[in-house]
Amino acid sequence: MFAAAADRLITQDKVSAVFGCWTSACRKTVKPVFERRDAVLFYPVQYEGLEQSPNIVYTGAAPNQQIIPAIKWTLDHLGRRLFLVGSDYVFPRTANKIIAAQTAALQGEVVGEAYAPLGGQDFTAIIEAIRRTRPDVIFNTINGDSNLGFFKALRAAGITPDRIPVMSFSIAESEVKAIGPAMLDGDYAARNYFQSVDTPENQAFVAGFRERYGKDTVTTAPMEAAYFGVMLWAKAVEEAGSPDFRDFRAAIKGQSMASPGGTVTIDPITQHTWKTVRIGRIRRDGNFEILWDSQRPVRPVPFPSFLPKGEWLQFLDRLYRGWNGNWAAPAPKEAK
Numbered sequence: 001m002f003a004a005a006a007d008r009l010i011t012q013d014k015v016s017a018v019f020g021c022w023t024s025a026c027r028k029t030v031k032p033v034f035e036r037r038d039a040v041l042f043y044p045v046q047y048e049g050l051e052q053s054p055n056i057v058y059t060g061a062a063p064n065q066q067i068i069p070a071i072k073w074t075l076d077h078l079g080r081r082l083f084l085v086g087s088d089y090v091f092p093r094t095a096n097k098i099i100a101a102q103t104a105a106l107q108g109e110v111v112g113e114a115y116a117p118l119g120g121q122d123f124t125a126i127i128e129a130i131r132r133t134r135p136d137v138i139f140n141t142i143n144g145d146s147n148l149g150f151f152k153a154l155r156a157a158g159i160t161p162d163r164i165p166v167m168s169f170s171i172a173e174s175e176v177k178a179i180g181p182a183m184l185d186g187d188y189a190a191r192n193y194f195q196s197v198d199t200p201e202n203q204a205f206v207a208g209f210r211e212r213y214g215k216d217t218v219t220t221a222p223m224e225a226a227y228f229g230v231m232l233w234a235k236a237v238e239e240a241g242s243p244d245f246r247d248f249r250a251a252i253k254g255q256s257m258a259s260p261g262g263t264v265t266i267d268p269i270t271q272h273t274w275k276t277v278r279i280g281r282i283r284r285d286g287n288f289e290i291l292w293d294s295q296r297p298v299r300p301v302p303f304p305s306f307l308p309k310g311e312w313l314q315f316l317d318r319l320y321r322g323w324n325g326n327w328a329a330p331a332p333k334e335a336k
Contacts (some may be wrong), residue, residue: 006030010039016243017042017233019226023089023143024048025327031056040245040252040312042233045278046191047096047167049302050312057252058136058272059225059231059264061192062300066169067095070103073136073292074167077210079136080108086141087151088115089328093319095141095169097105101306109134116142117331121149121257127157130164140168148179172220173286182285186204191274193224193261194288205260218286219260225273226250228259231265272300 002021009015010033018034021027027043034041034055046061074082082103086092092115100110111133114126130138142150147170154166166187173195176184195206195218202213205227209219232255233248240248253268262276274297280288303309323329 003029003033005039006041007037010034010037012264013037016237017245019044019168019229019233021045022222023328025089025118027056028090038245040249042226042229043046044222044229046221048091049304050094051134052270053273054249054271056271057229057266058270058300059229060222060233060273061275062272062275062302063095063098063304064301065192065275065277065298066190067098068102068304069294070167070169070279071099072106072140073190073279074137074188075103075106075108078165081111081134081136081272082108082139083111083130083133083135083137084113084139084141085130086115087118087143088223088317089118090319091143092141094316096139098304099139101304104109107168107308116146116150118143118146119327120146121332122251123150123153126150127153127159130154130159131157135164136320138164138166138194140166141170142168143170145178147175151179153253155183171282173218173288174220176282176286177218181284184282185284187282188279188291189282189288190264190277190279191221191288192271192277193219193221194278194280194290195219196280196287196290197261197278199260199262200201201258202260207322221261224260228257228264231259232259232264256319265297267300270300270302274299276301 017040021043022045024047028207030051040055042057044059047065049063084096103110112129114129168189171189208220210217235255236248236251237243239251252266256265265274276288277294277298279292280290283289303312
């Protein structure tokens with residue numbers, strides 16, 4: 001559906017650019033469409049890396065701007081025995097391969113790894129594995145509303161942040177609000193932006209967002225990345241004097257601005273974004289207490305250097321083939 005919609009936007013609606021996709025499975029499905037049509041997608045979500053396309057501007061985090069710094073911080077501050085849990089598609093599978101390699105290099109230990117179907121709510125077996133292995137920390141790459149089922153199952157089993165904290169990579173203020181801040185109070189997330197960032201640009205961003213969408217709405221890292229993606233696109237179009245991607249594609253490279261989360265710059269080589277890295281702890285009011293940040297924008301590295309690029313691409317190909325030509329595992333068959 002995403003691929004068909006993208007093709008329609010490009011060929012029938014003649015759009016200047018598309019801002020969209022959420023999961024990496026969706027992005028990878030539309031990527032060939034944008035390349036075939038020589039159009040541009042601005043992708044605003046943190047992701048697993050291992051990709052670089054001349055037809056995608058990546059405004060979310062690469063692995064070295066979220067996953068890899070969080071590993072070091074966690075091993076230094078929370079514990080050295082990790083349990084990895086994720087949704088069963090390309091982002092968590094790849095993220096956990098990166099996490100396992102970096103954890104071993106830093107002399108930590110991965111004591112377990114488990115996956116649930118996208119959208120799944122049954123975490124009985126995974127919770128039992130966590131209880132059995134007794135990790136110091138859970139690394140969470142679950143996506144979407146499955147997080148509600150996961151955290152409910154954790155709390156029902158008596159697993160709380162003071163016993164085994166969770167470091168999440170796809171939890172932001174909107175998920176905290178939906179799940180309930182009281183349930184997540186004390187757990188952690190690695191992001192590039194939090195609503196609690198204390199800068200004039202972010203104060204104006206949050207105030208403007210609430211004025212338009214309501215005083216109880218929250219801003220999140222993907223929202224901020226989507227916002228500055230539109231702003232940088234507009235600057236490139238203005239400089240080129242044309243909304244046609246063939247005219248502004250050179251102008252988008254190197255575009256920079258003071259975004260709500262700090263200075264961002266489109267790297268001219270990779271078309272990924274230089275951005276600040278942050279670690280936050282969830283508070284009972286639904287915001288994040290920022291515990292650490294990189295102090296400056298970090299250069300994006302789409303392909304982690306501990307494996308050659310060719311081996312990363314072979315890893316992705318094995319996943320794709322193993323899922324019968326898809327970027328997510330097939331849904332399990334219902335028991336009769």
